[in-house]
Amino acid sequence: MPRQRSATLIFIAWLFILGGTFSIFEVVLPSHEHNVIPELPEPILAPKVDYGHSDSSSAPSKAPEPKIVQLMVKQGDTLMKLLVSNGVDKQQAANLVSSVRKQYDLRFLKAGQKLKITLAPDYDESAPRTKKIVAFSLMKNFAQEVYTIRTAEDQFTSEIIKKSYQLSDVHVTGRITTSLYKSAVDSGLPLKTLMELIRIFSFDVDFQREIQQGDTFSVLFKSHKDDHGKVVHHDSIDWTKMTLGGKVIEYARFTSKNGFNDYYDRHGKSVKKTLMRTPIDGAKLTSRFGKRRHPILGFTKMHRGVDFAASKGTPIMAAGDGVIESLGRNGPYGKYIRIRHNSTYKTAYAHLSKYKKGLRKGRRVRQGAIIGYVGSTGRSTGPHLHYEVIKNGRKTNPLSVRLPAGNRLNQKDLKKFMKIWSTIDERILKVSEG
Ligand SMILES: [Zn+2]
Incomplete structure (x- = not known):
């Protein structure tokens, strides 16, 4: 039966392959145990059986392949700067940049972004010449790749490839x-x-x-x-x-x-x-249940605000849209900011380590915008934000304030x-x- 015959043939082929493999192992293993790199005569390691696929190492001569270079954008880099510092001549770099620009606003290039450059193979190692870019790619966003290819001498064309x-x-x-x-x-x-x-x-x-x-x-x-x-x-x-x-x-x-x-x-x-209850990154709060490092005070007659314990430097946000009404040292409050949100509400932030650069009295701020950073200035036992909600001129418990619906x-x-x-x-x- 033909089926039986072919099965037998496969079995014989397997024996042959296994036999070949074992014989190689027998020679190599003992040498490895003695940590000596075996210098074996060529014929033993060379495949005895032709399994049907070519062995690249035995290929007579390798055709030169394009070289792919991965680059990472660093702070202050421009695409032009990156290309030139990697050996691309200015004319070619400028042409590539102007082609990429048609698909991607290069002002959005940011530190950490990865670029891929494919360079033409350099055949003559003894006479290094200018690197020739054949292709270039960067991710516009997670789903779109800007892909640029060489069309003629120093000419490029770019397109968007959508990733699925x-x-x-x-x-x-x-x-x-x-x-x-x-x-x-x-x-x-x-x-x-x-x-x-x-x-x-x-x-x-x-x-x-x-x-x-x-x-x-x-x-x-x-x-x-x-x-x-x-x-x-x-x-x-x-x-x-x-x-x-x-x-x-x-x-x-x-x-x-x-x-x-x-x-x-x-x-x-x-x-x-109108206002946020937590005007600070909630993930950064340092208090843990039952193991509080700072006296976390709620709103009382004596303490007319709420405290958020966070490490020094944690950004503080404007609780709502408004205008900076006060910014500066304020006695026991230390570095202090007060925002007027509307005719009813104001909020205040105390003990800051520093203010957001450029922020001044009279400036408009948007809800969620960073206004300063957590510190321990003024009368304070450790880094925290003291937050006050002032309703119609009276300091009010932020937890019980009923804000108008959004x-x-x-x-x-x-x-x-x-x-x-x-x-x-x-x-x-x-x-x-x-
Ligand atoms: Zn406080």
Whole structure:
């Protein structure tokens, strides 16, 4: 039977291959044990059997191949500077730059960005000549590559190549044990996503006083994976929920017609309030439950503000849009800033180590903009931010202040938003089922 015959042939071939392999091992292994690099006669190591694929090492002469050079952009680099410092002549570099510029605004080039240059092979090593670029590429963003090729002598053309990635939902949920930061990292939440979560909840949550052991968080977002299954990008949070002492707060993302992202509750009410409850990066707060290094004071008759413990230099944000009303030394407050938000509200920030460069009295600030940095100036026992909310001229407990509601989606957008919201439970269910 033909089938039996071919099976026998394969078996014989296997014996032959195995036999050949063993014979090589027998010779090589003992020498390795004595840590001596064996000098074996050529015929023994050379393959005895032709397995059907060519061995590159035995190829007679290698054709010169283009050389690919990876470059990393450093602080203060321009593409022109990078090319010239890597041996590309100025004329060629200028032509390449002007071609790339048609697809990418090179002012966006930033430190850490990677560039790939393909150089033509240099045939004559003894007469080095100018490096000739045949191709060039950089990532415009995670999904778009600017690809440039040589078309003629020192002439280039650039185009955008769209990368296709696999898009999938990621649902991360966790219980807070020691700190939100640690619990988030432990449960696999990407740092970028944690920062987004903190930004979203900074309007409603006082991250120093309101987060307790046992509180939970839940986040849904999309990730982009390449062909090797490597995550190349995480999209912005689609939906997030925090349960704080039994109180549930949840928001979903809505992108308006002009591409502006914002978060809204189930009723279409924006997360954005006039003021933020935590005007400092909530992940950087140093207090841990039961093991507080600083006296974290809440609002009392004697202490008419709230304190956020963070290491020196942690950025402090403007709690809301407004105008700088006061900036300078202020007795026990140390370095101090006060912002007037509207006819009702002002906020004050004390014990700063320094102010944001260029910030002065009378300047307008946007909500979330950095105004200064945590310090311990004035009457202070350790680095922290002392934060005051002043309502109609009276210092008020920020935790009990009821701020006017943020924007609401209009009827048309609300309808679209409700559709998005209705798919969220389904998406979470699908992810957890795998
Ligand atoms: Zn204080």
